[in-house]
Amino acid sequence: MDKEEWIAQLGSSDAAMRLQGAAAIFAEAWRLSAPVLDRWTQDREFASLLLHHEVDGRPLRATAGVAVTRQNFANIRDANGSPRLADVPPDQDAEEFELHFAPVRSIADVSTLGPIHLDILTTKNAGGQGAIANFLRKFGEGIQQVEFEVEDIDRATRILDERFSQRAIYPQTRAGADGTRVNFFLANCCVGRKLLVELVEPKGNSG
Numbered sequence: 001m002d003k004e005e006w007i008a009q010l011g012s013s014d015a016a017m018r019l020q021g022a023a024a025i026f027a028e029a030w031r032l033s034a035p036v037l038d039r040w041t042q043d044r045e046f047a048s049l050l051l052h053h054e055v056d057g058r059p060l061r062a063t064a065g066v067a068v069t070r071q072n073f074a075n076i077r078d079a080n081g082s083p084r085l086a087d088v089p090p091d092q093d094a095e096e097f098e099l100h101f102a103p104v105r106s107i108a109d110v111s112t113l114g115p116i117h118l119d120i121l122t123t124k125n126a127g128g129q130g131a132i133a134n135f136l137r138k139f140g141e142g143i144q145q146v147e148f149e150v151e152d153i154d155r156a157t158r159i160l161d162e163r164f165s166q167r168a169i170y171p172q173t174r175a176g177a178d179g180t181r182v183n184f185f186l187a188n189c190c191v192g193r194k195l196l197v198e199l200v201e202p203k204g205n206s207g
Contacts, residue, residue, distance in 0.1 A: 003028075003142045007068055010099070010120070011075040018079065022101045025143065026116045029064035032195050033146040036187045039164065046159045051149040051202070053115060060148060063098075063117040065198065067135050067144035073122035086119075086177035093130025096121045096177060119147065145184070145196040153181050153201035160185060179203035 006028075009021025037060075041047040051061045068076065073095065077083060083097040101116040121144060123133035135144045150156045153173050160166040169184040176182035181201040189195035 004140075007066065007072060007076075007141050010066075010118075011072060011079045013079060019101050022099060022116050022118055025066060025118060026062075026064050029143050029146045030062065032143065032189050032193075033062070033148075033197065035189050036195060036197060037148075040160065040166075043159060043163055046156060046163075049150045049152055049156045049159075051151060059115075061117075063119050063147040063200075064143055065096075065119040065121055065145035065147055066142065067121045067132050068141045069136065070122050070126065072141065073120060076120055087179070088177045089175045093124050093128055094121055094132050095124060145198050147198040147200050149200050149202055151201070151205060153183060153199050156199055157183055173201075176200060181205075 003025075006021040006024045009017045010025075012018050012021070041050070053059050053061055076099075077097055080099055083099065086096045086098070088094050088096060096119050099118040099120060121132050123130050123136065126133055126136070132144065157168050157173065161168065166185055166187060169186065173181050173183050176198075180203055183199055185197045185199070186194050187197050
C-alpha cells in the first residue's frame with residue numbers, strides 16, 4: 001500500500017480504515033524522523049527539552065504533517081466529524097486541522113510513540129508560492145513534515161545551531177497555528193533524502 005492509499009483511507013466512511021491509514025502514515029513519519037532524533041538526542045540538554053505524553057513510558061509528542069489537495073482536505077475533514085480548523089497566521093498560505101487516534105499496538109513503530117497525531121494541511125492557493133503549494137507541486141500528497149513539541153524553542157534552536165551545525169529555516173522563531181511558536185529544520189534523514197522537521201513550542205510555554 002502506498003501513500004495515496006493511506007491518504008484515501010483517512011477519508012473513508014469506515015472508522016477502522018481511517019485508523020489503518022493514520023497508523024501507516026504515523027509509522028512512516030517515525031521511520032523517517034528516527035535517524036534525525038537519534039542524532040539530536042545524543043545531546044542531553046536538547047533531549048531534555050522534548051515534551052512527552054505521560055503514558056506508556058513517556059513517548060514523544062510527535063505529529064505527522066500531511067499535505068493534501070483541497071478536495072482531499074475537505075473529504076478527510078468531513079469523514080472525521082469536521083474537526084476545528086486551526087487558527088493559522090494570515091500571512092501563511094495554509095489551512096490545517098488535527099486528527100488524533102489511540103495507539104495501535106499491532107504496529108511496533110507506533111506502539112512506542114503512544115497516541116497518533118496528524119496535522120492535515122492544504123494550501124489556500126494551489127497556484128501560489130506557499131510551502132504547502134510548492135510541496136504538492138513537487139512531490140504530490142504525502143508527509144510534508146514531522147513535528148516535535150519542545151519546552152523552549154529558542155534554546156532548542158540554539159543547541160541545534162551551535163552543536164550540530166543544523167541551521168533553522170527562519171532566522172527567528174515565528175508564530176505558528178493556535179498560538180504556538182515554531183521553527184523548521186531541513187535535516188538529513190537517510191541517504192539522498194532530507195526531512196522537514198518542525199519544532200513546536202505550545203502556547204503558554206514561553207516566558
